[in-house]
Amino acid sequence: xxxxxxxxxxxxxxxxxxxxxxxxxxxxxxxxxxxxxxxxxxxxxxxxxxxxxxxxxxxxxxxxxxxxxxxxxxxxxxxxxxxxxxxxxxxxxxxxxxxxxxxxxxxxxxxxxxxxxxxxxxxxxxxxxxxxxxxxxxxxxxxxxxxxxxxxxxxxxxxxxxxxxxxxxxxxxxxxxxxxxxxxxxxxxxxxxxxxxxxxxxxxxxxxxxxxxxxxxxxxxxxxxxxxxxxxxxxxxxxxxxxxxxxxxxxxxxxxxxxxxxxxxxxxxxxxxxxxxxxxxxxxxxxxxx
Numbered sequence: 429x430x431x432x433x434x435x436x437x438x439x440x441x442x443x444x445x446x447x448x449x450x451x452x453x454x455x456x457x458x459x460x461x462x463x464x465x466x467x468x469x470x471x472x473x474x475x476x477x478x479x480x481x482x483x484x485x486x487x488x489x490x491x492x493x494x495x496x497x498x499x500x501x502x503x504x505x506x507x508x509x510x511x512x513x514x515x516x517x518x519x520x521x522x523x524x525x526x527x528x529x530x531x532x533x534x535x536x537x538x539x540x541x542x543x544x545x546x547x548x549x550x551x552x553x554x555x556x557x558x559x560x561x562x563x564x565x566x567x568x569x570x571x572x573x574x575x576x577x578x579x580x581x582x583x584x585x586x587x588x589x590x591x592x593x594x595x596x597x598x599x600x601x602x603x604x605x606x607x608x609x610x611x612x613x614x615x616x617x618x619x620x621x622x623x624x625x626x627x628x629x630x631x632x633x634x635x636x637x638x639x640x641x642x643x644x645x646x647x648x649x650x651x652x653x654x655x656x657x658x659x660x661x662x663x664x665x666x667x668x669x670x671x672x673x674x675x676x677x678x679x680x681x682x683x684x685x686x687x688x689x690x691x692x693x694x695x696x697x698x699x700x701x702x703x704x705x706x707x708x709x710x711x712x713x714x715x716x717x718x
Contacts, residue, residue, distance in 0.1 A: 430506030431595035432614045434572025435621070436496035436547060437478060437528075438634060440679060441485035445469055447678035448482040455651050455675070456636065456683070457563035457643075461555070464527060473566040473636065477529045477553045479573040488679040490631040492535075492543040493576060494528065495594065495614075496550070503532045503548040509593055510536055520545070529553070538589050540580030541629040561650060565639035567689075571617040574635045579626025583608070587623050596621060599692060600667050602702045611667060616691040618668035633674065635684035644671060644687045651675050651685075663709020666702045674710070 442448050449469055452458045458471040461478060470478035483491060497503045510517050520533030531549025538544060557565075566573075580586040587610055590596040596612040599619050603609070611619035626632075638644060648662055651673075659682050660674040672686025 429595050430497065430502060430509055430593060432495045432506075432546075433498055434496055434570070434615050434617070435493060435574060435576060436550070437476075437481060437494040437573060438576065438631075439481045439483060439491040439494070439545075441483055441487050441489050441491040442679055443484070443486065443488055444678055445482055445484050450654075451656070451678050452480060452482070453560050455647075455654055455656055456685070457559040457561040457638075457647070457650075458566075459557055459560065461553075466527075468527065472555070472557055473573065474557055474568040475552060475554075476550055476568075477555075479566075479568070481528075490542070490576075490681065492545050493631075494545040494547055496572070497546060497548045499548055500532055503534070503546065506546055506594070507534050513593055515589075515593075520547075538580070538629075539582045539585035540578070542578060542580065542586075562646070563638055563643050567637040567639060567687075571615055571637075571691075572620055574637060575617060575620045575622070576634045577609075577622040577624070577632045579624055579628070579630050579632055581626065581628060583610075583623055583625040587612075590621060590623070597694065598699050599697070600700050600702055602667075602705070613692055616693070618670075618690055618692055631681045633682040633684050635670070635672070635686055637670070637686050637689055639687070641671060641687050644673065644685060647685050648673050658713050660710045660712055663706040663711065665706050665710070666704055672710075 452471040458473045461470040469482040471480040473479045518535045529551040530547040534546045599611040599613045609624040611622045657676040662673045664671045668689045670686040670689040672684045674682050
């Protein structure tokens with residue numbers, strides 16, 4: 429079985445790339461890199477050339493998620509196993525590899541219709557990350573860029589796709605009414621991907637983890653000063669113990685901005701079912717008076 433290492437990057441399609449530029453640099457605190465020839469916005473958060481790419485288009489959506497494999501051998505094995513399981517895999521062109529700044533790239537869709545890019549061999553630019561708003565650092569490295577929560581019209585098949593073909597392991601579960609939410613991991617981050625049933629394939633939110641609790645607090649103030657809608661106030665989650673808040677991005681998805689997530693040791697971790705999302709906080713702000 430192929431073993432994905434982590435969430436390498438996300439690609440977002442937008443009708444308002446300037447809104448994402450402002451959001452990415454002034455709210456998230458990421459570093460804007462020089463635009464590519466086609467105008468793609470690249471947002472840097474560590475030693476990688478980018479972790480979020482934003483492309484202009486006719487929709488506001490997650491275009492694809494880039495999942496990393498360790499080397500060319502495991503990359504080729506993943507392609508073979510996916511094709512053997514009946515999935516259509518298209519290898520990336522030279523132009524796509526240059527744009528993603530990787531040595532190998534392949535496209536595939538999960539059973540719910542979400543587009544993935546499997547890749548290996550990131551090409552480093554050796555530009556030092558400096559946050560334009562003073563974020564100390566983002567927690568990435570072997571944990572990947574963060575996590576994402578996906579809604580899928582085919583949650584059972586989608587869960588089996590990631591666990592049986594790409595090496596994800598179950599961390600824990602939660603029932604939200606009749607909806608089962610599964611949290612899965614592919615490295616020591618408690619979850620890199622969570623899957624739940626939804627009417628269409630879409631990313632409900634993505635999470636980035638910052639280096640200190642103060643980074644979260646300063647971010648919470650900064651988001652509000654910029655007039656960005658806070659969807660949930662600062663709180664502490666029960667499963668990964670992340671202290672975070674949620675805010676609306678310029679697109680339909682939200683962002684979780686957090687600190688202090690626990691790490692999983694597969695030798696000792698046991699799965700369970702959580703019955704509350706948070707120990708405290710994560711409350712929806714009251715609606716403004718009319």
